[in-house]
Amino acid sequence: MIDGRAIIERCDVLAACTDEPGRITRPFASDAMRRAHQYVREWMRQAGMTVTRDNIGNLRGRYEGTGDATLLLGSHLDSVRDAGKYDGPLWVMVALAAVQRLHDDARQLPFGIEVLAFADEEGLRYGSTYLGSRAVAGTFDARDLERTDSAGVTMAEAIRAFGGDPTRISDDRWGGDLLGYCEVHIEQGPVLEARALPVGVVSAIAGQSRMLIELTGQAGHAGTVPMDRRRDALTAAAELVLAVEAAATTQPGLVATVGMLDVEPGVANVIPGRATLSLDVRHPDDRVRIEVCETLLAR
Incomplete structure (x- = not known):
């Protein structure tokens, strides 16, 4: 039996699988x-479990x-740059423990269970998120297959190097009798801790609008x-x-968040x-989100 301590230990093991020593950076289709x-x-x-890997690089274990019918349990194994060790891998480990x-106990449920370890959610390597799901x-x-990473490697080339066939990704679409999908995730916020609650249940999934806005003034x-x-573009x-x-x-x-600001020419005088x-x-x-975005962009 895998207990909570063993789950955390497995997350520690995965944290060592990184492309950058000293911090967790695990891109799509990487070493x-x-x-x-x-x-x-x-x-x-x-x-x-019976284990397979599909063409995009998702690892799929079936019990x-x-x-x-099948209950899907999944989360991602990729990461952002300098990530936390529990963002994604935690639920894969919890699902495997279940x-x-x-x-x-040699038990079977009235339905199958498939654990999905998604190849990409964060979009770190190619700037295109949720490739696995x-x-x-x-x-x-x-069209995403034509994207290139910082080294000029196309997504299609990376998929082939990882063992997949980029021309057959459509073959991996889920087509069975789907019972549902479930994911455990860290909160990534302060609410549960502030309320001294060990766990919460998600009541909605927020839609997201993300964009870059360029303001042009006149340098002088x-x-x-x-x-x-x-x-002054900065003001x-x-x-x-x-x-x-x-x-x-x-x-x-x-x-709403402005997380990046780049100023040109970026000189003090x-x-x-x-x-x-x-x-x-x-x-x-979605209506609220779109209206707020339109109001901001109309300024």
Whole structure:
């Protein structure tokens, strides 16, 4: 039987599967992911599961039941750069522990269980998120195969090098009798801790709008251009950042973030001529989210 301590120990093992020593960085179809698969594949087998890897690189372990329906349990094994060790792998390990208990007791449920260790959620390598789950859902966009990483390697080439066939990703769409999907995840927020609660149940999944906004002004000398003649891109960006913060207080459940701001030319004695910032808006109601985005962009 796998207990909580063993789950955490397995997360520690996976944390060592990284492309950057000293911090966790595990991109899609990388050497670090290959090492992680070696461990997870063996743990799946120990739990009595039949293990396969699909063309996008998802590791899939199946534990048969007495009926035809299947409960999917899944999360991702890839990471952002300098990630936490529990974001993604924790639920894969929890799911495997649950199946291991069934296997140790020689029990079968009225339905099968399939544990999905998704190849990509974060989009670190190619800037296209949810590759693993999109392949399973049948919504993978083949145009993404032409994307290149920082080394010029196309996604199609990376998939082939990892052992998949980029021309057959559509074959891996889930087509069985689906009972449901479940995922345990760390909160990544302070609410449960503040309320001294060990666990919470998700009541909604927030839609997300993410974009880059470029503001163009006019660069000039910081010491010779009068204030009333300036077109400072950074001050406009600052006003927009504050507007984003204010907009996020108008609706319960709405969050909005500017997490990146790039200023050109980025010199102390030059008025900024261009500012580029990111905008991330999330809300469970698509209508609310879209309206807030439209209001901000209309400024």
